[in-house]
Amino acid sequence: MKDHTTVRMLEPGGGRTSRAARKRGGEGGPRYKWVVLSNTTLGMLMATINSSILLISLPAIFSGIGINPLAPGETNYFLWLLQGYLVVTATLLVTFGRISDIFGRVKLYNLGFAIFTLGSLLLFLAPGSGNTAALELIIFRLIQGVGGGFLFANSTALLTDAFPVHQRGFAMGINQIAAILGSIIGLILGGVLSAINWRFVFLVSVPFGASGTIWAFLMLRETVTNRGHHKIDWLGNLTFAAGLTILLVGITYGTEPYGSSSTGWSNPFVIGSLVGGVVLLVLFVWIELRVSEPMFRLDLFKIRMFAAGNVSGFLASVGRGGLQFMLVIWLQGIWLPLHGYAFEVTPLWSGIYILPLMGGFIVIAPLSGWLSDRFGARMFSTTGMLIQAVGFLGLTFLPANFDYAWFALVLVMLGVGQGMFAAPNTIAIMNSVPTPHRGVASGIRATFQNAAIVMSIGVFFSIITAGLASTLSAALLRGLVQENVPLSIATTISHLPPTSALFAAFLGYNPMATLLPASVLHHLPPPNQAALLSKSFFPNLISSPFMVGLHAVFYLSTMFCLIAAFASLLRGQRYIHESTSA
Template identity: 65%
Template sequence: MAQATTQHRRLAHIDYKWIALSNTTLGILMAALNGSIVLIALPDIFRGMGINPLAPGETTFLLWALMGYMVVTAVLLVTCGRISDMFGRVRLYNLGFAIFTLGSILLTFIQGRGNFAATQLIVYRLVQGVGGAFLFSNSTAILTDAFPPHERGMAMGVNQIASIGGGFVGLILGGVLAAINWRAVFLVSVPIGLLGTVWAYMMLHETSRRRANQRLDIPGNILFAIGLTVILIALSYAIMPYGSSNMGWTNPWVLGGLAVGLLMLVGFALVELRVPDPMFQVHLFGIRMFAMGNIAGFLASVARGGLQFMLIIWLQGIWLPLHGYSFERTPLWAGIYMLPLSMGFLLMGPLSGYLSDRYGSRLFTTLGMVITAAGFVGLTLLPANFSYPVFAGLILLLGLGMGMFSAPNTASIMNSVPPEYRGVASGMRATFQNAGNTLSITLIFSLVTAGLASKLPAALYGGLTSVGVPAKVAEGISHLPPTGALFAAFLGYNPMATLLPREVLDGLSAANRSKVLGKEFFPDMISGAFMHGVVVAFTICALISLGAAVFSLFRGGKYIYEVQEPDRYEAASLLATDTIPD
């Protein structure tokens, strides 16, 4: 193994840790770019496929286009990490790069139109999710293997730059490319994926320590995959209307899915306590830094996961139209106006990672979540039609706080575990993060929808009747599920053009028709109801952020396994069997 390592170093003419950092950063950049570019380009993608995602029976395609990738990735992360600990992190990371690239190629060549094309979109996004699971579960472990303890926070911070930078670039590219051709949105990931795949197979090599005679925990993998999948799908459908209810929390399939999923996870926990090589390394939670870091990371994800969705809806559905932007142009400009959030991440992520290498993670993670809570509180005090410099300052504060937390928290978790468990530890950390993001979207959508449900019907009825819409029509529209208004705003559609029948629009006077279809009518009607829900949602996010700060505070002082447990580290090295050159 040492000979193979030396050969790779000589061929590269550069320290291997920088090769590992550059390739994993490219992988994170590609995944982040792909996620945000699809997010912002969905209106043009669906139009190109000839499908209206807001039409009855078609919202399922919208839901899975938004959530499918996230669900698959979250479900597979721990399994991918465990398999990587057994068979090699680089080997499985390389496979993930190839699978992700294959998904991008398939998306570029979607065939047909309508539901057939939308189904392909969802399936190929799921393929990308499988590749993403291998990338996310192994990139952090590969960096931890490659970098010495005093540089890992810096490395995680650089990875964070790629993640946030890719997300921002994706928002801009999505708006530009979608206007040219919706297939270009997927095509842009292909050359990055091909380059990264070839580069990974040529330059990366195995440095991990693998224990001998490990066995795959098949019952545990099956129970965990089914349980978490059912729960995440149930949570996704909980934000959709059911019957006469604005949300799906009374849907028997949602309630049944949550119950079955929880039972599966209970069974999974029982299995893990009895098998010799468990998939989920529960004993790692005996390490305080690992346990507190993961709990804090989960809470941080719950607090911030739905933030981007709500800010996009706020900008696209209310603020941008009130400031003269057409609904069709709002997706692109929403990304631009959210730049301060990304800048905060980019500024603070590498800096806090570097400083945490020297002083430990507790100060930075705790202070970061306190700053994040302050940012959420600030947003609750804004009016719907805010002053942009104030809004920009608040989301910059949020970005700084989240950036201050992320890299030190990740580095501290990975520093605290034995080397032979880094793959599964990385997968566990990423699973908590992704599950938290999904739960956050469900939570925030539910809270905002509840606020809309209580205030929006009266606002819609009064506004529509005031411009001459017949009372019966206005009554029917006022009781439509508020999620329709949220999704319309998210997609950059004018909801009035979608909700009002053509014959009703034609029956209005020219002045009233122009007013109804104008840029200010819908934002004026929805703003009060929307802000009622936003205040509740962001207040809860602030409280959850403070909870994350408390757990961060109690993680303990600086802890690095190789330093604190040198004898056990050497024993693990002697037991390792990673002697096969790659």
């Protein structure tokens, strides 16, 4: 990889713009960059609201369509509603980025807004009930994922096209703040809307999407034209999409129990998916090295800044991707019930108690982006990863029932670290590539990030599940028998799969109220009933084995952050690609 030190200040869009485009308010208009920032920020806000609002509304959604996600055979619906959007988006990002480079980033960004809005409307109108409705919701979420793929593949490229070099990091920081604010707004909206009607959870995205679609159509202009004849690498697209999809599906099902095992990593289907996915991705690389117009543009990895930025971004996402998921389970399954919160309200309060994580990011992200415009990304991104490593290590010192002041302090540290890393790393990647390839570069960056998040959730969830599997059954049996539950019933319940226990905590259910037959519960003495249904019975049972797995996850995250910091350090000095034409 070449170590470039030359910095050349490019004109605001980084490419040539026709006189007609300038008259329409394109790159030549001084306010156009703010139009692009506001529209892409709206897209980011919509996407993140949609994500967090779903997390907090899943109990209301499952109740509304009439299924129990913890029942045997039903957990797949929970997994795919949670993970399906990420899997589809990760699979399509590079393809959409390359197509956008050929046919126009604005056109396909607009299309993404429209498809996302259509998916939201279909989710609101889903007509079925029971398993049929669950399948409809999953399909419509996948449609949303297609729209999200177009949005994510192009928003970063559009910002890079529109802003001059010395303002790109600041613009990226503002854009990423929208993602954090969207997460906060989604938690609040989810708590309010799901209490009224679960369908409103999906309806809220429709006005955002419709206004964004119209605004993008009227205001955004193609500022970079990729002229000439281009071929679409169909074989490369097919092998990449199939390989990554099969691989991520295997990782997703690896979290499900199989036979007597608490996880599914020994499942022949999972093993076959992992092997088949890797084989197809190796075949994809072989194809890309031989076609005249490759989809993935492997030659971009010869640019030191691009390669180091993507490697560090991937490692950072693996280390941090499952963080919110793990923290939510910790809060909802143990800490909040032990502090007197009813299981039904723990989803909302877990979001509120995680706010320090977002606060640290909001304060630091635009500042680090602005400073990286002047001093480069290496110092900020590397330091950010080191701060995150210290934060993850700090979490391992907290007990299950922690003092919130220390918990909040560590969350602020993690947010600051991510804020220092995210915007500088992203804009360094985008600055390093030629103008005509910004779409595919944005797609590659986002693919690494989204695929890493799916991998992170799958692997980390499996580690925690393995920790629970070692002692949960004996703890449940002992606790139930002590409360006078008949031995036969207690034995049956004690074989509860660890994944069901974690899903129950994540969804804000009291597992004992779900698992104990009503006839058995009502025949128990009132003190035993009260103890079994109390806020402390189940959390106290799972806290010790859960923390063993959770600490292992945090140690692993620390390691990934340290390696990411090293990869970030290798990016070399500040480098901005010199090409000024498309």
